[in-house]
Amino acid sequence: MKALLRKVILLILLSLMMIPLSSNASGETRKKVGTVQEYTEAFPKAAVFSGSFLSAEASRVNPGMYKEADYQKIKSRFLQAVTAYEDTIALEEFHLTSSQAFEIYYRLYNETPHFFYLSYSTSALISEHNEVLQLNLDYYYPKSMIPDMKRKLEEKITLFLSDLDETWTDFEKALYVYDKLILETSYTAGEKDSLYTVYGVFTENQAVCQGYASAYTLIMRDYLGIETHYIYSKEMNHAWNLIRLNGQYYHVDATWGDPQPDEPGRVNHRFFLLSDDAMRKTEPAHKNWNAPYLSTDTTYDESSYKAIQTGLIPTDQGWIGIDGDGALYFYNFKRGVFRYGNHLTRLWSPIKDETVYYTKNYSTLLKSQNTIYFHDHDSIYSMDPITNKTLKIFTKSPQDGFIYGMSAKGSDLTYYLKKELDQQEYLLKTLDLRPFSFTMGIEKQHSLRLQWMSRSLLIN
Numbered sequence: 502m503k504a505l506l507r508k509v510i511l512l513i514l515l516s517l518m519m520i521p522l523s524s525n526a527s528g529e530t531r532k533k534v535g536t537v538q539e540y541t542e543a544f545p546k547a548a549v550f551s552g553s554f555l556s557a558e559a560s561r562v563n564p565g566m567y568k569e570a571d572y573q574k575i576k577s578r579f580l581q582a583v584t585a586y587e588d589t590i591a592l593e594e595f596h597l598t599s600s601q602a603f604e605i606y607y608r609l610y611n612e613t614p615h616f617f618y619l620s621y622s623t624s625a626l627i628s629e630h631n632e633v634l635q636l637n638l639d640y641y642y643p644k645s646m647i648p649d650m651k652r653k654l655e656e657k658i659t660l661f662l663s664d665l666d667e668t669w670t671d672f673e674k675a676l677y678v679y680d681k682l683i684l685e686t687s688y689t690a691g692e693k694d695s696l697y698t699v700y701g702v703f704t705e706n707q708a709v710c711q712g713y714a715s716a717y718t719l720i721m722r723d724y725l726g727i728e729t730h731y732i733y734s735k736e737m738n739h740a741w742n743l744i745r746l747n748g749q750y751y752h753v754d755a756t757w758g759d760p761q762p763d764e765p766g767r768v769n770h771r772f773f774l775l776s777d778d779a780m781r782k783t784e785p786a787h788k789n790w791n792a793p794y795l796s797t798d799t800t801y802d803e804s805s806y807k808a809i810q811t812g813l814i815p816t817d818q819g820w821i822g823i824d825g826d827g828a829l830y831f832y833n834f835k836r837g838v839f840r841y842g843n844h845l846t847r848l849w850s851p852i853k854d855e856t857v858y859y860t861k862n863y864s865t866l867l868k869s870q871n872t873i874y875f876h877d878h879d880s881i882y883s884m885d886p887i888t889n890k891t892l893k894i895f896t897k898s899p900q901d902g903f904i905y906g907m908s909a910k911g912s913d914l915t916y917y918l919k920k921e922l923d924q925q926e927y928l929l930k931t932l933d934l935r936p937f938s939f940t941m942g943i944e945k946q947h948s949l950r951l952q953w954m955s956r957s958l959l960i961n
Contacts, residue, residue: 567601567604571597575595575609583619583638588638590636590638592633592635593628593632595633599633603625611718611731612731614698615699615723617641617650617654619638623638623639624637654699657703657704658719658720661703662720662724665725670834671746674725675746677815679717682716683758683768683812684766686702686706686716687707687759687763688707688708688756688761688763695712697711697715698712699712711740713755715731718730727744737790741787742755743793752772752775752779753773753775754787757785758773764906766867766908767812770806770808770813774800776797776802777797779799808825809822809830810824811864811866814868816873818831819833819839819840820832821866822866823862827844827845827877828842829841830842846877849861849862863904863905864878865906865907869909869914872886873885874907874934876904877904879897880904881896902920903920904916904917905918909934913932916931917929
């Protein structure tokens with residue numbers, strides 16, 4: 502039996518720095534690792550520690566932190582333990598300091614986003630020689646609930662990937678996942694555990710940056726087999742991804758590609774496939790991140806598709822999107838060419854003052870039941886994706902304001918109405934998309950107040 506075992510409760514942040522504290526109630530002097538509670542955007546229930554540290558990603562290029570062979574053994578043990586919902590991982594044989602053990606835990610945590618039920622907090626059993634004997638595993642949910650949650654998550658991911666074509670290039674697959682993740686997820690700050698996990702993204706359609714980055718890692722790496730890494734900047738308190746395409750590495754930030762406050766149907770492509778230099782220059786600029794590889798290729802830094810403000814929809818004729826001027830474009834990424842299609846009304850007139858115009862275009866488009874639908878400020882159009890034949894199918898009532906976005910489910914198309922762009926409420930109405938039956942459907946008020954939030958450019 503060890504001379505003295507001390508159980509120390511620790512909460513993890515990326516820094517994993519250490520503060521020596523003192524003394525328990527009995528007066529016995531012990532070295533403890535203390536915590537200062539701080540709620541952060543990237544990691545819930547986190548703590549800040551003082552002292553020096555080496556991040557998990559940095560340790561991959563500086564193996565002096567711990568042996569990579571030991572890491573692989575611990576990883577195997579970790580995977581078995583968390584899969585079986587066990588409560589501990591034995592580490593005595595590895596002679597790890599607490600800093601090393603928690604760096605390893607952090608690295609394992611971010612490499613396994615499918616373990617959405619595993620808590621980011623942990624505790625350690627430490628010997629009198631300050632070596633970690635075991636890590637304790639905590640779970641966000643009762644163990645009896647997890648199997649059903651895993652099945653639900655798998656069903657949602659299957660649906661998420663249902664339109665993906667296996668013949669697409671890795672670029673097209675990466676684009677599809679980026680756009681769909683943004684279109685179906687709403688950035689939502691808060692303390693709810695699921696906001697930081699893939700479960701929040703796919704089952705609740707809301708997340709913070711850790712959720713976006715974890716979801717992109719899970720789909721790209723585990724389902725599509727495309728090398729993808731989780732990237733973090735402590736200074737920015739922000740997470741995103743690094744992916745490998747054609748032997749080169751590129752940054753992908755789906756969180757900052759999702760307009761805030763939420764804009765139905767719109768996607769910002771400026772943060773899809775950027776080099777290190779472009780990440781530092783594209784506003785809002787990224788800085789001081791840890792990554793296992795450099796991104797030096799600038800092929801996509803200034804690509805024309807970055808002007809597209811909607812999700813890009815795949816068809817047999819190419820990928821279709823609308824830019825900020827209301828121009829409809831067809832992209833053939835395999836051939837590296839694009840062509841111009843229709844042009845929608847650019848100037849959007851407000852209701853209160855007919856002499857003033859909004860110069861930004863708010864048109865969006867979507868695909869439902871093998872038909873493309875798009876809109877300008879007052880009308881909705883259908884387009885045959887094979888013939889490109891376009892028909893105006895609906896015009897709103899003048900008193901309704903303007904059409905701000907669309908979403909579709911089954912044969913119902915929901916369009917969003919506003920009278921002023923800065924108002925906090927919008928009106929939802931539905932159209933029946935079945936042929937020759939474009940009748941008015943359910944109408945209701947919906948408030949954006951819970952989602953309407955200010956966001957510093959230095960955070961997510």
